[in-house]
Amino acid sequence: MAIKIAVPKEEAPGERRVALVPEVAGKLVRQGHAVAVESGAGVGAHYLDDAYEKAGAQLVEKRTELLGGAQIVLKVQPPTEDEIDALPEGAVLIGFMYPHRYPERVAKMRDKKLTVFAMELVPRITRAQAMDALSSQATVAGYKAALIAADTIDRFLPMLTTAAGTIRPAQVLVLGAGVAGLQAIATAKRLGAVVSAYDVRRAAGEQVRSLGAKFLELEIDAEAEGGYARELTEEEKAKERAMVEEAIVAADIVITTANIPGRRAPILVTKEMVERMKPGSVIVDLAAESGGNCEVTKPGETVQVGDVRVVGPLNLPSALAVHASEMYAKNLHNFLELILTEEGGLELDWDDEILAGSVLVHDGEIKHAPTRELVEGGAA
């Protein structure tokens, strides 16, 4: 029997991605599933309705009708209260959930007895790489951050040898060498800049150097579980500030990418440091959404301090909606392989560490301990 998979149009402001692209919809249809897509769901990402129809998906005008008949719902952003209301009890919902931002929605999903998988909770293990939506979307964000920096600054990035003299290449500093940072490094290198990077995780040095960038070394090591950087001690922070500050003052462009999941981003660039930067320099703060790595960052705005501009972009993956959606849809498809059986059924194997790790809500219970504590209080 065909499983009914539904894809609503994303409603969050500025969100242009769609959870399923026609190519992946076609794969699910060929696997025997019934895919229904809200009319216009892919328009923001340039996937038009006829492309979904060609792929064998059904177009549905009314969202409540679409969701009411669904067994699995695929989303990018967390569901709205209306969406939760429209879902049948027991439906499976997959997408980014940001439970610390929307505890009341988590409670609602619990009460509705939905099975909810949060893509940001997929364990960062080798077997789950193809489902790692945080990584795929960070790849997009890192690329876009470098482009924004290049388009904002009033100088060339590459060295140029012209009849009117030689232009020196721009100095780009990337703070944080996770997936986004590495992609920012790679893109700035492509554009011909001289790139250096810093990360509290020393292991990142090898990856940074393999991209042709210089790795700034500090005598500490701070890798925590899950591949994320842990927060630094006060002493380490002071040491870091001194080294980072020197590099910032020498840079034309600084791209910051330090995020701690579910927490305010650490401040790496103080207002004082910004004031010491060269006239015309540009900071792109990829952590703007979680408070910013730069003290003066304003989410969604460009702030001018003296002659330095600090850009705080929001939802960068949405800016590259075509490919961000494509990669995300492939992440979802790989995830769906875990719960869709070859016979066309739906089966939740809780012994699978990926399912067990990413489940947020199931059968009337909040399964993710920190979220349970947040929503229901008491010990986890």
Place this chain on the structure above:
Amino acid sequence: MAIKIAVPKEEAPGERRVALVPEVAGKLVRQGHAVAVESGAGVGAHYLDDAYEKAGAQLVEKRTELLGGAQIVLKVQPPTEDEIDALPEGAVLIGFMYPHRYPERVAKMRDKKLTVFAMELVPRITRAQAMDALSSQATVAGYKAALIAADTIDRFLPMLTTAAGTIRPAQVLVLGAGVAGLQAIATAKRLGAVVSAYDVRRAAGEQVRSLGAKFLELEIDAEAEGGYARELTEEEKAKERAMVEEAIVAADIVITTANIPGRRAPILVTKEMVERMKPGSVIVDLAAESGGNCEVTKPGETVQVGDVRVVGPLNLPSALAVHASEMYAKNLHNFLELILTEEGGLELDWDDEILAGSVLVHDGEIKHAPTRELVEGGAA
């Protein structure tokens, strides 16, 4: 005796360049000249007043005072009527002049008995390459056009191999392979796109291919004097349209750069072609200022036709004001070498073909024949 060289702040809307950067000001000072710069002249290009002071230039608050005492005035944009009024009779004025746009200013400069050199009239000969401001500024425009295209489109330019599948590289088509077109090609290649280009001048093919791009060949040849493309015949235009149309429809990004000096830009991309393009495609029209190579282009705006965006940027060199100013100032410095003697004097050698070719107005006469015809009428 020191020659008095003055640099006013540019007043044209959106103009952030400055005709002299501190580095070149310093060179002129070391050569024994007196350089005066209007206070704040370089701010838009991040060259602050103290940098000029350090270079030995004098800062002047009042523009009329600055201009009133000048023997040579360096400009980016044509002088305003007020600037002409403030100049002493017989002063030498050097900058872009666009005489076809400002015939009344040319008349005023003639009546004031100024000696005016138009940088866009510098002959495109080997000896004048280092003074070729059209080329230096076109280099900037081509780079910026590719960046704008990359920042506008909702997809990656490079090929990416990720855990979430392989991203195909973007297809970029550049129409017109002059200086701007070649720089756009080089920049799109840097960013990892698959690039093809077209130019009516077959000779451009070798340069295009040397940048790793594909050259689209058509069976005509149309190079005119001065390295510019001549206008095509109707038959050639039809042939071109068919070939270009096919390439446009296959492209994710089209960058058009076809300009004919002093004339409306030729239409290379019709509205009908835009309508046939793929959803999400982007056109950047570098000829927007002179009417556009695309039928739907609006100067200074982004036009949406179906799901295709057509960007019509104005004054792109100003967007990279740091380096555009640096290159332009070096062009001017090389030009000044022709008229400044080693003894610190000013000498106009009309046997020099660069001076003879670029002089617009001298000693009460309009020397440039097409402009004389435009301003004074009658045969040239």
